Amino acid sequence: MKTWKKWTFLSVIIVALVAVFVSLWMRSRPVPVVYENIAVQQTDIQRTTLVTGKVEPRDEVEIKPQISGIIAELYKQAGDHVRVGDAIAKIKVIPDMSQLAAAESRVRLAKYNMENARKTFERDSTLLLQKVIAQEDYDKSRLQYIADLEELQAAEDNLSITRDGVAAKASEGYTNTIVRATISGTVLDVPVKVGNSVILSNTFNDGTTIATVADMQDLLFVGSIDETEVGKLREGMQMDLIIGALNDQRFSAKLEYIAPKGTENNGAMMFEIKGAAVIPDSVTIRAGYSANAEIVLERRAAVLSVPEYAVSFEGDSSFVQLLTDTVENTYTRQPVITGLSDGINIEVKSGLNQGDLVRGNAQPN
Numbered sequence: 001m002k003t004w005k006k007w008t009f010l011s012v013i014i015v016a017l018v019a020v021f022v023s024l025w026m027r028s029r030p031v032p033v034v035y036e037n038i039a040v041q042q043t044d045i046q047r048t049t050l051v052t053g054k055v056e057p058r059d060e061v062e063i064k065p066q067i068s069g070i071i072a073e074l075y076k077q078a079g080d081h082v083r084v085g086d087a088i089a090k091i092k093v094i095p096d097m098s099q100l101a102a103a104e105s106r107v108r109l110a111k112y113n114m115e116n117a118r119k120t121f122e123r124d125s126t127l128l129l130q131k132v133i134a135q136e137d138y139d140k141s142r143l144q145y146i147a148d149l150e151e152l153q154a155a156e157d158n159l160s161i162t163r164d165g166v167a168a169k170a171s172e173g174y175t176n177t178i179v180r181a182t183i184s185g186t187v188l189d190v191p192v193k194v195g196n197s198v199i200l201s202n203t204f205n206d207g208t209t210i211a212t213v214a215d216m217q218d219l220l221f222v223g224s225i226d227e228t229e230v231g232k233l234r235e236g237m238q239m240d241l242i243i244g245a246l247n248d249q250r251f252s253a254k255l256e257y258i259a260p261k262g263t264e265n266n267g268a269m270m271f272e273i274k275g276a277a278v279i280p281d282s283v284t285i286r287a288g289y290s291a292n293a294e295i296v297l298e299r300r301a302a303v304l305s306v307p308e309y310a311v312s313f314e315g316d317s318s319f320v321q322l323l324t325d326t327v328e329n330t331y332t333r334q335p336v337i338t339g340l341s342d343g344i345n346i347e348v349k350s351g352l353n354q355g356d357l358v359r360g361n362a363q364p365n
Helices: 002-026 097-129 135-164
Strands: 035-039 041-057 058-062 067-076 087-092 179-180 185-189 211-212 219-226 236-243 250-256 264-265 270-279 290-307 311-316 317-325 330-341 347-352 359-360
Touching: 041 236, 041 330, 041 347, 097 135, 135 236, 219 290, 236 270, 290 330
Parallel strands: none
Antiparallel strands: 035 359, 041 219, 041 290, 058 211, 067 087, 087 179, 185 211, 219 270, 236 250, 236 290, 250 270, 264 270, 290 347, 311 317, 317 330, 317 359, 330 347
16 A cells, blocks of 8 residues: 555656656747738838927017107007007107297297288388389298298197197197007007007117007918928928917918028027918917928838838848748848838838838737
8 A cells, every 4th residue: 555655656746747847848949930021012201300480470560659658548459450550549748848848939939020020021011012112122021921920830830749749730640649550460469558658769769669560361480490401491392380279280381481591509500491371261370379390301202112110221231031931931131222211111212022021020929
């Protein structure tokens, strides 16, 4: 009985050892690697670049006053549409006291001179009828009277302009106290409020901006591109605008400006570009929207291509693993000449034919 148990125990140990050795041997065997086979096919390949920028109106005009004073009324606010000549604000003139005093003095002196000239003219008119004075003396007094009348009118207009900002007999359309739009478009900003002091625009300062007006129907994409790619651009190229604020809607644009001089930005030379955007009337665009412009730099139509990960590069040479036996799945290292790549597919200029199968990535076991 003890002998039987002994042999049974030894048999179990031997079977366990054999099982362990068989398991280790099975695990040590190399697992065959199965690769995906990719067919060489004709595709269109294009290389694009993405330029970041923003959408701006082509014409943005700052409306400035022609006279200093205080904002008395505002007729427009941001978002309103205006036409050329529409009133935007009214200015109340605060006259300079010394200028006002000089203007009043000029009016008083002009009145004295005019009154004296009138009396002289009336006296000479009577004397001319009596043939006491010559026609020449009469003409001189008449011209002096007319000149003094004009001087009085000019003095009164100067006083009115100094005090009220408008000539006494000028129509409303010629007053400097009404600030009017100089272009048609949308009011983007009104940075002043009623009661604010404003300064006129002259050769010594820019003056206070009353409003900013722009034509929002004529928009530009303005962005910057790196020096490594600017040489591939040319005016007239088509662009696709992607505006994130409008759920990544796409619009077309046409490149119309490439800066002849770059600016340095974090060690890289960047060149400004501008493109005329084509926006449907049904879409509302706000000035300053961030946008990306996708520009096609190069394009190849109907060329042989394979995925770029199927090509290995060694120096200036490139190779693929060409399938030569579909039964044994054996491959041959095949040199190829590549061309344009879009980052996913790469053009094959020579070395492969349409329909050839090349090795791709390994399939998971």
